[in-house]
Amino acid sequence: MSALSRFTRRGLAVLGLGACLLAQPVLAKEQFRIAWSLYPGFMPMEYARTSGIMDKWAKKYGIEVEIVQVNDYIEGINQYSAGAFDACLMATMDALTIPAAGGVDSTLLTIGDYSNGNDAIILKHGSSLADIKGQPVNLIQFSVSHYFLARALESVGLSERDLTLVNTSDADMVPLFGQPAVTAMVTWNPMVSDILKRDDAHLVFDSRQMPGELTDGIVVNSATVAKHPELAKALIGAWFETLAVMGEDSDAGREARSVMGQAAGTDRAGFERQLDATYLFATPAEAGAFMRDPAMAQTMARIAEFSYAKGLLGNGATSAGAVGMAFADGSRYGDANNVKLRFDDQYLRLAAAGQL
Template identity: 30%
Template sequence: MPIRAPARRDWLAQVLRLGAAGSIALALPPLAGCARDEPLLRLASNVWPGYALVHAAQELGRLDARRMRLIEMPAASDVLQALAAGTVEAGALTLDELLAARADGLDLVAVLVFDESRGGDAVVARPGVRDLADLAGRRIGVEQSAVGALVLHAALRSAGLRLEQVEPVVMTVAEHLSAWREYQVDALVSFEPVVSQAIALGGKRLFDSRSMPGAIVDVLAVRREVLARHPVGLRRIVSAHFEMLARWQQADARLLDSLQAQLALSPAELKQAYEGLFLPDLVANRQWLGGSAPLLQASAESLVEIMQMSHMLPRRPPLDGLSSVEALPQTLPSADADRGAST
C-alpha cells in the first residue's frame, strides 16, 4: 500500500490550542410471531467490540433474520453514507459522527449507548519509541475524525509536544495494520480490535482513553422517523444487546466464541479489548439518554465546541431531541434467558 502524504496540520492545529477543553426481567422471549407488520430493519456497523454484542445476538439466534438485517461495513464513513442514503434505518456511530450527520441535516437520534471508551482508543508505538515524548519527529497513523484528533491531541499535550513536532499520516482504520506491518508508521492512533492486534505484533501502548473520561462514546443512531416505524424491532435489538451484556458478565462460552471469531482476537486479547470499555447497563443508559439533563447532551455540547474549533463541523448541529429512551426495555434482560430460541 503506497503511503499517504502527511496530514494537513490545519486539521488538528486548532485542537492543540484547546488546552484542558479537550478532556471532556424479563428474559428476551422467543421470536416467533414478532413484529410481523413492521418492515425490514437494517442496522449497519463497522467492527468494534462495543458493537459486537448485537452481532453475537444474531449469531446465537436471538434476532429474527427475516425482520432484522445486521450489515458489517468497512468504516464508520460507510455507515454514515448508508444512513444518509436511506439504505439502512440504524447505524452504530461514535458521538462525533452523529453530531457531524446532524450538522449536515440528517436527523439522527441516539437510542442506545453501546459503550464509553476507557482504554479502547489508544496510541500504540513500535518498541523503539521509548515514550510519548519520543514521538517527536515520528510518523503517526491516524484517522481524520474527531476521535482521532482528540486522542492525538490529548497524547501530545500530556507529553508537552506540539503538532508541528510530529508527522500525522491520514489513513482509514482499515489501513492501520497494513501500514504497521509494512513499517510505514512509527505509531498508530487507533481503536480495538486494531490496538490489541498491533500490540500482538510487537507494539506497546503509550496512551489511551482512560485519560479522557467521557470523551468517546458509541451509540446506536436511527433516523427519527424510524422510532415510529420500527418500535418493536428497535426494542428487540436493544434488548438483545443487554441480554448479551448479561452473558458477557457471566463469561458465557458460546458468546465468547462468537466475539473471538468476530474480532479475530485470542481469549487474552478479547479480555484486554473489553477491559478498555465501559458497557452501560439499562440503568446507566437511562441516565445517558433520558431525563431533564441526559449525560449524552452534556458530552455532545463539549464535543461540538472541540469539533468546531478544529474545523470538523460546517455548522453547529441542533442538539434538541438528540436522544430517546423509547427503545429501552422496561426491565433488565436475564442472563438465564432461553438460549435455545431461534427464528
Template identity: 25%
Template sequence: MKHTMKAIAALLVAALTGSAHAAETKPLKVGYNNWVGFIAFFVAQDKGYFKQAGLDVQPKVFSAPGEGLVPLISGDLDIHLSTVDAAILRSANAPGSLKVVALVDTSAGADAVLGGPAVKTPADLKGRKIAVTLGECNEVLLQKALQAGGLTEKDVTLVNMDPDAAGTALKAGNVDAAVTWEPWISQLVGAGNANAVFTSKQAPNVLTDCVVISAQGEKAKKAEIAAFLAAMNKATEFVKAHPDEAAAIAGKALEVPAEDIKGMLGKVTLYDLAASSAQMKGEAAKSADELLIFFKNKGSVDKDATVAGLLAPDFAK
C-alpha cells in the same frame, strides 16, 4: 392411533406456527464495524435474539464508525452502530437528522495511539508521521495525546486512514505511529512491535459507542428499533453472565482468539439499557457538549451547532 394422530396434528400446528412466525420477521438493515465493544450485537445474532424479537437483521460492515451515517440518513440503513462523536459531527451538519437511542459501550483502554519502537511517550510523537482517521473519534484521542506531550497537530504529519489500515501501516513500518483499536493494540504491543503511547483509559468518556437512528427511521420503524434494543439488552446480560461463551462468539465474528477477546473486554465498559439511559442523562451528555466545543474550535462544525435532541435516553422506555 388417536394419540399418534394427535401427535402428528400437534407437530403440524407447531410447524405452521413456526413458519408463520418466520414470515412475520421484519427486515432491519444494521450497519456496524468490527469492534469488540459490539459484542452484544454478535451474541444477539448468534443466539437468535433478533429473530426471537421478530427481526430479520441484515448486517452491513463498515471500516470506520462514521461511514454508515450517510447511508443511515439516506434510508439505506435503519440502524447504525457508531460513535457519539461521529453522530455529533454528522447531526451538526444536518440538525434533527439523527438520534442516539442507546449507548453500547465506552472505551477504557481499547483504543490507543501506538508508536513504533522509538516512540514511547506523547512527547516522542513530535515530527512523526501518524496514521489517524481524520474528523472522527480517533483524531480526538490523538489530540488528547498530543496535548499530553505539549504538542499540537502542527508538530506532526497526519495520514488519513481508518483504524485497521492504520494498524497495518504501523506494522509494516510505513508510519511512525497510529491511532487504532483492538485487536491491533493487543497484537502489536503483545508482539513487541509497538508501544501504547496514550490510551482511551487516559481520556474517559471521549470514545463512546452507540446505536444511532435517523428521523425517518424512527417514524417508519420505531417498533422494530425498540425490539432491536431489547434484543441487544438481552445479549448484554448474556455477555456479563457468560463471558467465556460470549468471547468465543465474538472471537468467531472478529476472527480473533477467544482468550484475546476476554482481554479486550477488560478495556471496555458495556452498558445495558438502564446504564445507557443514566449515562445519557449525566456524564455522556457532558462529554457530548465537550466534544461539540472541540469540533467547533477545529472548525469541523458551525459555531451555532448544537447537540440538543441528539441524545434520547428514554427512547427504549
C-alpha cells in the same frame, strides 16, 4: 342431500368471504438494516444476529432486522447517512460530525460503552507520548481518533502543529504498521491488540486516561424510529439480552464470548482482554443513568467545539452550536431550530421497567 345443501345462504356467504380473505396477499413485514464494524463494544450486535436473539425480538414486534458488518467503519456511517441503513453503531462524536452535520436527523437509543483502554496511541520510536513530536501519525482523520489524539496531546503540551497527520482507513492499519515509514498510529481494538503483538510497538497513551469521554452507541434515523418505534424496542431488547448472556460466568456466557472473539479475529481469551478495556453498560438502567448525567452534555459540547474548529460541522457552520443537540436530561446545546442529534432514553426506561 348434497354436502353443499347443508349450508345456509349465510354460511355460503361467510365461506366465500373466508376464501377471499385467504386469497389476499400476506402483507410484507417492515424490514430494517443495521450496520456495524469491528470494535469490542459493537460485537454484541453480531452475536445478536448469529444467536437468533435479534430475530426473536424482531418477531415479537412483527418486523425483520438485517444486521450487516461493514469492514470500513467510516464507510458504514456514510452508508447510514445516505439512507442505505436505518441504524448504525458508531461513536457519539461521529454521529454529530457525519450524519447530524450532514442534515440527517439522528437519535441515539443507548450509549453502549465507553472506551476504557481500547483506543490507543502506539509508537515505534519512543516510550512516552511526548516522543510523538515531529512524527507522521496514521489515523482516521476527523474521527473520534482525531479528537482522542488532540486531547492526549494537550496533556503533554503539544498540539497537531507538532505532527503530520496521515489519513488511514481502519481496514489498513494493522498491515501498514509493518511498513518502515509508519512510526506512529492512533487506532482502537481489535487493531490495537494485533499491532501490540509486534516487538517494535510501544503503547504510550490510551483511553483509560480519559474515562467516560469516548462513547459509542446505537444510532437510528429519527424519522424512521418516530414512525416505527417497534424498531427501537426490538434493538434495545436484543442488545441487553445479548449483554446479559455474554456477561454470564457460565457455559452460555463463555460460548458467546468465544463466538464474538472469533468474529473479531481472535479467541475468547483475546476478546476478554479487549472487553477489559471496554466499559459496557450492562443494564438499561445503567445506560440510562449515564445518558441523563449532565456530564454527557458537557462532553458533547467539548466535542462540538473541537469539531467546529476542524470544520467538521459543515461549510455553513458559524459556531460550535450550529448543529443542535437534545439530551436525555432535557437540556439542549446549540441551535434549537437545527436539532439533528437526539439522546433519547425512553426505550431504556421501558426496558428497565420490564415493559418492552
